[in-house]
Amino acid sequence: TEKRLVTYNPKLASKKKYEIAKQIEKARNLCYSQAKRSEYGDLGKYVNFIDEDGEKAKASINESMIEKELKFAGYNMLVTSEKDMDDIDIYNTYHNLWRIEESFRIMKSDLDARPVFLQKENSIKGHFLICYLAVLLERILQFKVLNNQYSTHQIMKFIRSFKVVKGESKYINVTASSEFIKEFEKITNLPLTNYYLTERQIRQIFNYKI
Template structure:
C-alpha cells in the first residue's frame, strides 16, 4: 500500500469499536452524501437477510447459535440489508444470530425504513419460499410486497399439472440471434396460506401473480447434476453400501429388508424420471399482480445482486470468519464491509453504467500492483479487458509496464 499509515492492532480495534458503536450514523452520513452526488431511487426498495459464523464454541449476548446459511453449528450474527431500486445498499441492521428472521424481519424493515426516511414500497426477497405466512401478511398490511421463488417439486399436484400441461399458454423470449432464453406463462388467483392466530389455525387467501418459467440452460445444468448424483447412487448400490453412506443421494434409492446395518438398495427410477421432467422449471410468486411477467422475471433475476452483495462481503472482502470478540468491534468490522460494498456498487452502476461484472471490478481492485524499481515503477498487473477499457475511460497509464513517479502520483490522485 502506497503511503500507508502505520498503527497498532489495538488502535485498529479501538477504531472499529468507535465506528461500530454508532454504525447507523455512518451509514446515514454516506446516504446523505449519496443523495447529493447520485440519485437514490427509493420508489421501490429490496430487503434480504444473511448470517455470518464465528469459529468459537461459547456464545455471548450477540453471537448466538441459530439457523446458519452454511448449516454450521457455530455461533452466528445476522445481517439485514436494505437496497434501493438499483440494488445499491442504503441500510444495514445487525442482530443476534439466535433471533429468527421470521419475527425480527418485520421490525428490521420498519427500523431501516424509518432511519433512512423511506416511504416507498419494500419488496422482501427470498430465494426459495418466503420465511412464513406472518411475514407475507405483514408485507401486505404494511403496503409492502414480496417476490420469491418456489421449487416446482413441492407444488400440489394440481399446480404441477398447470406447470407441465397447457403448452399453448407458453410464451417465448429469444435473444437477437433467435436463441430461446426462456419461456413463461402466468396466472393471477387467490392462493391459500395457513396461519396461527391466538393459538388457532386459520387459512387465509392472498391474491398473487404466479409466473412459471422454463430455462433450457438451467434444464441442461440440472439434468447433468441429477445424472451425476444418480451415477454415484448406483455405484453405492453396487458396492452394497450402508444406508447412512448415501446421505442426500438416498432420495434416488429404495431401501428394503432392513434387518441390520445394511439394506438392499435399488434405484428409484420413478423419482429420477420426475426430477428430470421438472428440470429447468421455476415458479416465481409475487404480490405485484400488475407487473408484467417479463418484468417479474427480470426483476427476480436482477435480485441476485442482493445475494451477490452478501457474497462480496463473505468472499471478496473476507468478512468471515470474524476474528473479533467485542460486539462494537464486530459491528465496526461489518460496517467497513458494508461501505466497501456500497462504494463498489456506486462505481459499478453510477460510474461504469453496469457494463462490467463485480468479479471484473474486484479482480482489478485486488490485483492492481506496481513494484518500485531502481529508477521507475514496474506494473506487474495481469492485463484484462476491464483494465484496458478503464484506461481508455480515465486516460490513466494503467497498462504501461514502466511507470514514473509522476505517473504513479497521477493514478493515486485521480478522482472519479
C-alpha cells in the first residue's frame, strides 16, 4: 500500500551529529549537577534514570542510544502511496514542497495579502486572485528569467524601489544601484541603470516580454 524511500545526506549527517554532540554535553552537565528528572526534557532520551521516584534523578548517560542516534544521522525516510513513481521523482517532489510554503510566505509578507480589509465575497476573492497572479509572475521571473540565482526578497526589493521622475524632456532614474539591477539589465538588455531615460526607453521597459 506504500513505498518507502531512504536517503542519506552527508551535510545533514554532519549538522545532525553536531546537534547531538551539543545535546549530549547538556545532558552530561545535568547528570553532574544531579538535576531533577523534569529538568532534562527532550535530553532525557540520552540518559538512563535509576531512581524514578525521587525528586533528584540518579542518572547516567545512555551510550547505546547515543551510538544509535549517531549511526542514523543523515538518513531520512520518505513514505508515499505513489508506488509506481520513480525514486528520483519522489525525492525531487518532496524537496520541492518547501516552494509551496515559500509562496504562501511571499503572499503574507512581501505582498501583504493579509489582513484583508474587505467584506464582499467577490472583493475578497479578487484580492487573493491578484495576490496569486503576482506570486505566479514573480516566480516566472525568478526561475525562467533569472535561473533562480536571486531570492524573492531581492526581486521584490527591486520591484518596490525602481523609480523614475519625469523631467522637462526626459525621465530621471532615481533608483539606487545594486548588483541585482546590473545583472538584470544584462539579462533583459533593458536600460535599467541609465540615469536619463527617454519616453521610448520607458515604453521599452513596460513592454518587455519574457
